[in-house]
Structures are given as structure tokens and as C-alpha cells.
Amino acid sequence: MLVSINWLKDYIDFDLSPEELADKLNLTGTAVESVKHLGQDLGNVWVGIILDIKPHPNADKLSLATVRIDRPETLEIVCGAKNIKVGDKVPVATVGAHLPNGMDIKPAKIRGVTSYGMLCSRAELRMGADHSGIYILPDDVEVGVPLAQALSLDDTIIELEITPNRPDCLSMLGIAREVGAIEDRKLHKPSVDLTECFEKTSNVASIKIIDPDLCPRYSARIIRKVKIGPSPTWMQQRLEKAGMRPINNIVDITNYVMLETGQPLHAFDFNTLHGGKIVVRRARNGEHLETLDGVVRELDESMLVIADADRPVALAGIMGGEDTEVSDKTADILLESAYFEPSSIMRTSRSLGLLSEASTRFEKGTDPNGTIYAADRAAAFMAEFADGSVDKGVIDVYPKVIEPKKVPLRADRVNAILGTDLSLDGIVNILNRLELTAEVISNTTEMWVLTPTFRPDLEREIDLIEEIARIYGYNNIKSTLPKSGDKQGGLNLRQKLAESVKDRLVGAGLSEVLTYSFMDPNDVDKLQVPQGDPLCWFVRLLNPLSEDLSVLRTTLLANLIKVLKYNVNREQYDVQIFEVGHTFWHESGKDMPDEETMLGIAMTGAWKSDKWYDKARSIDFFDLKGAVESVLDELSIANWSVRQFTHPALHPGRSAELLIDDESIGYFGELHPNVQSDFDIPRTYVAELSFNRLIDNAKMQKEFSEIPKYPSIILDIAVLVDDPISNDQVLGVIEAAGKPLLKSARLFDLYRGKGVPEGKKSMAYSMVFRTPDRTLTDEEAFNAREKVVGRLGKELGAEIRE
Amino acid sequence: MVTRADIENMYEKAKTAVVKATNLQQLDQVRVEYLGKKGKITSVLKTLGQLTPEERKEIGQAANKIRQNLESDITDRQEELSREEVAKRLAAESVDISLPGRERVYGHRHLISQVIKEITDIFIGLGYKVAEGPEVELDYYNFKALNTPADHPARSLQDTFYIRKAGVHPADDDIVLRTHTSPVQIRVMKSQEPPVYIIAPGRAFRRDVPDPTHSPMFHQVEGLAVDKGITFGDLKGTLEEFSRQMFGRKSQVRVVAREAFEAGIAEDGPQIRLRPHFFPFTEPSAEVDVRCFACGGVGCRICGSGWLEILGAGMVDPNVLIEVGYNPEEVSGFAFGMGVERIAMLLYGVPDIRMFFENDTRFAEQF
Numbered sequence A: 001m002l003v004s005i006n007w008l009k010d011y012i013d014f015d016l017s018p019e020e021l022a023d024k025l026n027l028t029g030t031a032v033e034s035v036k037h038l039g040q041d042l043g044n045v046w047v048g049i050i051l052d053i054k055p056h057p058n059a060d061k062l063s064l065a066t067v068r069i070d071r072p073e074t075l076e077i078v079c080g081a082k083n084i085k086v087g088d089k090v091p092v093a094t095v096g097a098h099l100p101n102g103m104d105i106k107p108a109k110i111r112g113v114t115s116y117g118m119l120c121s122r123a124e125l126r127m128g129a130d131h132s133g134i135y136i137l138p139d140d141v142e143v144g145v146p147l148a149q150a151l152s153l154d155d156t157i158i159e160l161e162i163t164p165n166r167p168d169c170l171s172m173l174g175i176a177r178e179v180g181a182i183e184d185r186k187l188h189k190p191s192v193d194l195t196e197c198f199e200k201t202s203n204v205a206s207i208k209i210i211d212p213d214l215c216p217r218y219s220a221r222i223i224r225k226v227k228i229g230p231s232p233t234w235m236q237q238r239l240e241k242a243g244m245r246p247i248n249n250i251v252d253i254t255n256y257v258m259l260e261t262g263q264p265l266h267a268f269d270f271n272t273l274h275g276g277k278i279v280v281r282r283a284r285n286g287e288h289l290e291t292l293d294g295v296v297r298e299l300d301e302s303m304l305v306i307a308d309a310d311r312p313v314a315l316a317g318i319m320g321g322e323d324t325e326v327s328d329k330t331a332d333i334l335l336e337s338a339y340f341e342p343s344s345i346m347r348t349s350r351s352l353g354l355l356s357e358a359s360t361r362f363e364k365g366t367d368p369n370g371t372i373y374a375a376d377r378a379a380a381f382m383a384e385f386a387d388g389s390v391d392k393g394v395i396d397v398y399p400k401v402i403e404p405k406k407v408p409l410r411a412d413r414v415n416a417i418l419g420t421d422l423s424l425d426g427i428v429n430i431l432n433r434l435e436l437t438a439e440v441i442s443n444t445t446e447m448w449v450l451t452p453t454f455r456p457d458l459e460r461e462i463d464l465i466e467e468i469a470r471i472y473g474y475n476n477i478k479s480t481l482p483k484s485g486d487k488q489g490g491l492n493l494r495q496k497l498a499e500s501v502k503d504r505l506v507g508a509g510l511s512e513v514l515t516y517s518f519m520d521p522n523d524v525d526k527l528q529v530p531q532g533d534p535l536c537w538f539v540r541l542l543n544p545l546s547e548d549l550s551v552l553r554t555t556l557l558a559n560l561i562k563v564l565k566y567n568v569n570r571e572q573y574d575v576q577i578f579e580v581g582h583t584f585w586h587e588s589g590k591d592m593p594d595e596e597t598m599l600g601i602a603m604t605g606a607w608k609s610d611k612w613y614d615k616a617r618s619i620d621f622f623d624l625k626g627a628v629e630s631v632l633d634e635l636s637i638a639n640w641s642v643r644q645f646t647h648p649a650l651h652p653g654r655s656a657e658l659l660i661d662d663e664s665i666g667y668f669g670e671l672h673p674n675v676q677s678d679f680d681i682p683r684t685y686v687a688e689l690s691f692n693r694l695i696d697n698a699k700m701q702k703e704f705s706e707i708p709k710y711p712s713i714i715l716d717i718a719v720l721v722d723d724p725i726s727n728d729q730v731l732g733v734i735e736a737a738g739k740p741l742l743k744s745a746r747l748f749d750l751y752r753g754k755g756v757p758e759g760k761k762s763m764a765y766s767m768v769f770r771t772p773d774r775t776l777t778d779e780e781a782f783n784a785r786e787k788v789v790g791r792l793g794k795e796l797g798a799e800i801r802e
Numbered sequence B: 001m002v003t004r005a006d007i008e009n010m011y012e013k014a015k016t017a018v019v020k021a022t023n024l025q026q027l028d029q030v031r032v033e034y035l036g037k038k039g040k041i042t043s044v045l046k047t048l049g050q051l052t053p054e055e056r057k058e059i060g061q062a063a064n065k066i067r068q069n070l071e072s073d074i075t076d077r078q079e080e081l082s083r084e085e086v087a088k089r090l091a092a093e094s095v096d097i098s099l100p101g102r103e104r105v106y107g108h109r110h111l112i113s114q115v116i117k118e119i120t121d122i123f124i125g126l127g128y129k130v131a132e133g134p135e136v137e138l139d140y141y142n143f144k145a146l147n148t149p150a151d152h153p154a155r156s157l158q159d160t161f162y163i164r165k166a167g168v169h170p171a172d173d174d175i176v177l178r179t180h181t182s183p184v185q186i187r188v189m190k191s192q193e194p195p196v197y198i199i200a201p202g203r204a205f206r207r208d209v210p211d212p213t214h215s216p217m218f219h220q221v222e223g224l225a226v227d228k229g230i231t232f233g234d235l236k237g238t239l240e241e242f243s244r245q246m247f248g249r250k251s252q253v254r255v256v257a258r259e260a261f262e263a264g265i266a267e268d269g270p271q272i273r274l275r276p277h278f279f280p281f282t283e284p285s286a287e288v289d290v291r292c293f294a295c296g297g298v299g300c301r302i303c304g305s306g307w308l309e310i311l312g313a314g315m316v317d318p319n320v321l322i323e324v325g326y327n328p329e330e331v332s333g334f335a336f337g338m339g340v341e342r343i344a345m346l347l348y349g350v351p352d353i354r355m356f357f358e359n360d361t362r363f364a365e366q367f
């Protein structure tokens, strides 16, 4: 909504600068988008009159205009446009002007003739797109005055954003009422001075509402023998400031009154209405109507139309029809001023994709009791500015009068909700400023508030409390904190654990990423996942933005791999990342999609770069496993194990399933070379684990165990075993055989190559022997080692390397 | 026969040898040569028996004196040599302290997580718990229970991602990607009696084509307090306290510009400003501006006016309380919400919201 300050002052007095007014509107709920001072860059641009036009002596396409402004001498100006004639009033920019389009005016020699200024087009003044000719000003402007003044541009336009709950503010009177409430000033609503002729409206026209649920009220007037022509300059200027294009006096008047009152009006060429009839009804399926924009619309029975005796002539509340439009030949007008049911207008406007100034007002709710005033105001203007004669009386079909609502309000409740200490009088005063009448129930602080029909948003006590808060000023309400002491903030245990896992991964060198909850369904193909795999149980969006964001992610891996790729493509080759986020899947037959929190890890490139003290090393499976182990360690999960795992996306020899007790928690491994080539990424390691199940298995109970009092004996052992034998197998035997003196054992060397036969490997373990109650003798330790050696030989065929 | 002169001569030679010794080994050789069991001075002392008592006394005293002198000379030289050796070793061991240290590898939390944590910590301090919920929601929780009118534009296919939509008219069991984290509030209220003091951080989705300021996925932190006697003043006070800690001068993290101090605004002025607004689930509702942390409120390139629009807030609409089974005559509440990306962009000068989800390592490493 564009509000001219000068126009606004017709209805309300205030002593605020435009900026102060904007600030006050902003802080009382009418959001201000911008404040624009018009005419500021029109210094040294004047209204001039053309006294003479001669051809340029040296150029065919140019002419030489003699122009007078408010000075005794005249100016010679070289001009290229052809649309001027002697006697035209035009904008003249004189030397020193700095035009809105950036042009500076200086004396200039053009083909040998000095030009002392410029005649301006609309485009040069930024008053429109037209740069084809000079802007010919209306005849009634005074020569010699600054152009800004002549065009009423000594004005400020405030652009307001009106929230959908305040349709009343889509009008100058509504804004003025709002300013009145803020400033505690009285509104001057223009009175209508209408002279009617003897012919009775109801004698020539008839109106029938077939569907009063969609059209509760239809009022109309007839204005005869109008002379179609331009509307007065001041009205055109106001329309332009409000962002509307002047058309002719009749259309301009309907628009002007709509902007003033918020009541959309429509003028029919009365003589084109068959039978002089208006019928408000639902459209019939298959009916057509050519609307004013020249589009033939197919109608259906959900839409309300205005019809004459035979056919639809307008889409009710949205747009008039081509056939009954006011034209240059129009003599008699039927002026419609109606109230339509908002949601019906909204539905029709949406389904046709057709918005208009009228529909945006009707769909938010106009004032059903404002139709007559608007019709009378427009009729009076038509009499004055189009020489029309107004028939006697309004036809007003209003089967069920819509009364103002009575809303109960308790002063105590106002203060209880706002935390204020407003008196009963104070509250009533604010209500009155908003044109709300309060009937206080005697001897109580309770009241009935009559909410006018132009405020359909005020239905409940809380609505009134908001109004009071708004006008009292949100920022005048004292800040407090909730009084209740009955609250303890904090993260719960799971949330704390989740945070500590993420921080641990960061400490382990991985960076957290956040990727979309969407994924590209084609990515599961790149992951080599077969049809029917749970990773294909997509939750599909009905209205995705694009195919690659069309399903919710069933796995974190695809998005993580794409993050690696994004970085590698930008010369960031060493990337280690993790994400904790939801995955989604839709099991067939189930109603709601499932959702689970997962931990995804992806790594590629080198572990650190080349350094002066160290060479870079490529990330491998065990870097990934180390990251997984750090998570298990953070959660003090001990009862985990891994086993060989087959997954189409993973390298068959370098992938593992993680188990806690016997439950699968997820998997990790190197991406299969096919996956790497499909995604076009280098060697990559990934993990995807159920974050929920990890947290479920966290051991929260930690208990002190004695720190050894007696020294340990550490003995090493190196064995040759067949290649397929795993570390877990060897350790298992060592731990079983070393009991009870063996406290721990760890692999410290793994070797294949020279000195080790083909198909074998050498594994060296360091074993710690200890007793809790005395110092262990060397002999005891050696005996225990011997037992281990024996069992390794017997159970795994291991040879001891001495 | 040794004479006193011989002995003194011997001492002179020994002393020269001590001074000439350049390391502890050579010095030890000198010690053995003169003072060892078969050393020159020791030998002299062994021959004393052959002398007359007078001679014995004179020579003996001289030899002993010389022995003591030599021992002390050797000790001194020994200390000197040790010092030199230590100094030499230290000199040899010195390093180029300008070489970079050995890298400890660590990663980075995502900036959005960091900002969420900062916000969360403040509200935990104010007595709030953290609540979470699903990203895929029923229309009921996302819209209806929040008093959203059936024809609200947010419910259109244009604005909200739908997974299931029965028809043109909204149905309770239509399935959407949550458009805010407010449905978490409904779930919490439905599962417990008041008082409720929670914040709900998390992902939200709107059908916006990605551009520098829009993303189909973003993060929100929403808050809810429902208790006996909660007022609009409490909402103001809570947001004021939050803003002071998050953005204010006393928040050690933010540096308020000099001009603001000089203008005295940052010190005295209010931290927030409320403008009435319309949201379906709160009434009265407000948009909340926070005093610009970059300029302290004098107006700058970031804020223009000195204020930054950061939050939406209001008193929980009685319809919402009734919907979850609370009695609005007994309890009242306030709710607020903020966009995490917007805050992060303002605080850290991030120019494009899409950078948060591109996950460029060079972006992550800056925070």
C-alpha cells in the first residue's frame, strides 16, 4: 500500500515528519517498507511554455524551441523530439539541473547552436518509461513554477506492508484511522454531497442475489449521461502516487474511491447489460467470460459471477467483463458496490491465477456496511467530474444484515496477559481511539466491546488485548522474567552424549558437515544398490524443487560423498567429515515414513599433508576404523565387535559390520571402485552407523578399578601364521591361554615380506603379566608365555619366531 | 735425589698439562700421570723415607702442598671443561624456533551447530530444556494445532513440501516436511502438564529455490514458556536477556564498534525493539529487532537503521493452548522463533546462505 502523506492529511491532522510517522506506524504494527520523498531531484526543472519552434539551421532531425519560464527573457533549446507544438506546456531543465536519470544540464553547443537547457521526456524524469517524446504537461499547470510543485511532487510516499489480518488498512481512510488512534486525533471522513435526479434507480435496474452465502450484499447506483474523458489532474496524480494508471474519469473515480475507502467498485456500461438486470449467482459449468484483460475464461460452479439477464458479465469481486466495459461511447453507468464472501473470492482468484486490486481486498474482507458510502462518494464524483446525473436512490440487496460483533473484555485479563497496570479508563480510551465502543458492565472492570464490521479480525478477547498492547506501545511494556522458580534448564543425557560424540570426532580430526535432508534418487544407483533394497524405500515429495532433491535421504552416504567431490573439485584433496542427521524411509504398507538419526563418516586423501618432519600418508581403512573406535570409546562401549560385511557399495575385502553384543549397528569400509568411478571421486572410506543405537549402548556407569601396586613383567612374542588368520583369532588364543596372569596383549608389529614365507605373516605381540597381590617372578611369567606359545601352535598352527 | 726445585718444576709442568687438557679424558690422563698410584708426585712421596728428617719435612711439605694445589687445579679445570661441554652440547642442540609445530589434527563443528549451541547455552541458563522432534510431520502438528487457517498461503503446494496431501483442503493426516520447529512445541505440550520451558532447535523446510538468502532447508530455534501468570512483559524480558547475552556489549564475544561507545547508545539504549506483527499461533505477536551488534545501534552497512530483525514472537494463542488440553484461563505462555542461518550470516558476515550446505572445507576451517 502506497500512502501519499499529502493525501493522508485530507483525513487526519498530525504534526509528524514522514520519518516520525513511519516510525510510529512501524512500532504499532503497520510495517513500513520505504519512505520516498518525491521531487527531490527536480531542482531547476520548471514548467515552461513553447513560444516558437524553428528548424535547426544545421541538422534536419533537430529543431530549435523558444521557451518561456518565469523570466522576462526566453530560452533557446535544441530539441530532437517531434511531439511538441507552440503553446504546449513542458518540463524544462535549466542549466544546473541534475536530472533523476543522472544527467547534468550545462550550456551545450549542438551542431553550432548553443542550447541553454533541455526539454524532458518522462523517462528522463523517471516518471515512466516513455522516452519517445517530450512530456506534455496538463493544460492547467502554471507556467514558471517548479515542476515538482506543478505535479504535486512536493510529497512523500510511505510504502506499507499490510498484514492479511488488517484489510481495513488497504485504504487511505483505514491508515488515517490508524494514525488517529496512535496520535489520539479525530478522523475527518469526507461527507458526501449528492444531488439526485427524479428517476428512481429501481425503476430501470433490478438486482437479484441467487447465492447470498457468497454475496451477502450488493448495492448499485445508476449514473446517466456521463461524458467520458480524463479525470481531474489532482485525481490522476493521486492515483499515480498510489501506483495506479489513470484511464478515464469513470474508471479513475472507481479506483480513487476504492483507494480512499477500501471498497472496490465496478462500473458497468449500463446499456450493455441485457434486460437492465444484475443477477449474482454461481457460474454454470462450461460458461465462458472474456475478462477485461482479454482472456476468455472457462468458469465452473465454484465461481461466483455477476450476470445480466442472459450471461455472465463479470467475475464477482475479481474482474469485469470485456463486453460490459466502460468505453468512450458509454453514456450510462451501473455502479456496483458489493460485499463478497472472502474465501470464495480467494479460491476463485487462486484457481484462475488472476489477482486484481479488487480481489486482494475482497479476499481479505471488506466492510459489508461500507458499500453505500463508497457508492455515494463515487456517484458524487461522477456527477462532478463526468457531468453525470445520478438516479434517485440506491438499490441495496442485503438479505441478512451483518451486525458489529460484541466481544467481552476483562480489564484484569488485559493486565494479566500483558504484565501491565492499565486502568479501566485507560483501556476504554485506547478502544475508543480505534473506533471501538466499550460498554462497561457497572460495578465491574468487565465490558462489552462493539467491533465495527471493518475490523473482521477482532472476534475474541485476545484480539482486543492485542489492540490495546499495540496502541499502548509494545515498547512501553516493562520487561520482566517469568516468576516461576520451578524450572531447571539443561540438556538431557542423550543430548549431552550426542554433543560429546560430535566433539570427540572433531578432536579426532573430522569436521562436521550439514547436508540437505533431500537426496537424488539416482544416487542409490551409483551406490550400486539393487532394486528393493531398503535404501530405495524412498519418501517422495509431492512437489520437489527438482529431481535431484525429490526424495528424502535414505542414507547419509550419498550426500557426504558429494561433499568430498565438491571439495576435491576445488583442489581440497584431504577431507575427513562426519554428519549426524536423520535418514528417512517409507516401508510399503506403512502410513508414516520412518525417521532415524544416523552418524555418517567419509574420508579421502591424505592424513595430514607433507610436513618438514613427516611425509603425508594416504588415509586407509584403519583411519576410518580409528574414527569409529573413538566414538565407541567416547561412549565407553566395550562389548563391540566387527565382522566381515558384504555391501554392494563397499570393497569386499575392506568392509566391516559393527556389532554391539550381537546387534548390528552399521557398517564401514572403503567404497567399491565402481562406486568411486560412478561418483567420480578418488579412493574414499565411509561409515554409516545408527546414532540412536550407539547412544542407547553408552555405558554411563563408570567405576574405579585399582591401580596396580606390583610391577608387571612385559614379554614379547612373535609368531608366523597363515595370512587368513586374523588378529582377533590370535589375540583370542593369547588371552585365553595367558589367563590368569596375562593382563593385556597388543599387536605391535605386522610384517610380510623378506624372511617370511609366501602366504604367511609375522605378528608380534607385547604381553603384560601381573598379579594383584604380590610381585610376579620371572619364572611364572615365562611359564605363562610358554603356555601361550603352545596353544598358538596347537590351535592356529603358529610358529614362534625367536 | 729429588729437590724442592724438581718438585716445583714438576708442578709447573703438571699445571701446563692441566690447562692444555681440552676435554675431561685428557684431564684425567694428567691426573693419573701426576696423582695416580704410580703418578709422578705420588712416586716422590713414596721416596720420602730415604731422606733425612729435615729433608723429609721440607720436601714432604712441599710435595703435599703441590699435590693439593694440583688437585684443586684439576677440579677447577674439570668444572670449566664440563661447563664448556654442556655449553657446546646445548649450542649444538638449538632449533629453529620459527619452524611450525607438529600438527595436532582436529576438525571443526559446523558453524550452524556452533551458533545453535551458543543460543542453547543461553536458554539453558534461563531454565530451558531442549526438545526435539521429527522432520517429517503431520499437517495436524505443523499447521492445524498451531491455529493456522485452512487457506493460509503457507499451506499451499507452492510454499510447503508435501509428502502426502489428500486433497485441496488440508487434512490432519496430510504429511509435510515441517516448515518450522513449532510442531515440537505441540508435541511437548501434549505429552506433559505445565510448566513448560523448552527450546526446539532443528531443521525446517520451505519450498524456496536456493539463492543467496533462501534455502529449501534451514535451521530454527524456537522457544516456548507456558506457566501460571506468564505475561508479555516476561516475553520481552526473556528476549532482552537473550539478546544481551547473544549480541550485546556484555557478551564478551561480540565487539561493539567504537562509534557506538562514543555515541553512548550501546551502553544505555534498550537491547531490543518489538513491532506488532501477525502470526497465526500467537497473539499478541511481534517481530523483534535486536540492536545491531556491528555498530551498536548508530546505523551501519549491515543494519541500516541500527536494528536487525532477528526474531518472531508472541503470546501463545488461547486456541493453541485449548488444542493441547491446557486451560488458557489458568496458564498463559509465550513463544518465539529465530532463523539460525540468518543470525550466523549477520554475526560472521557470511554472504550467501548456500555456503552453509556446500560444506567447503575452506569455509569450515574459518570457524
Ligand SMILES: [Zn+2]
Pocket: B292, B293, B294, B295, B296, B297, B298, B299, B300, B301, B302, B303, B304, B306, B307
Ligand atoms: Zn549496524
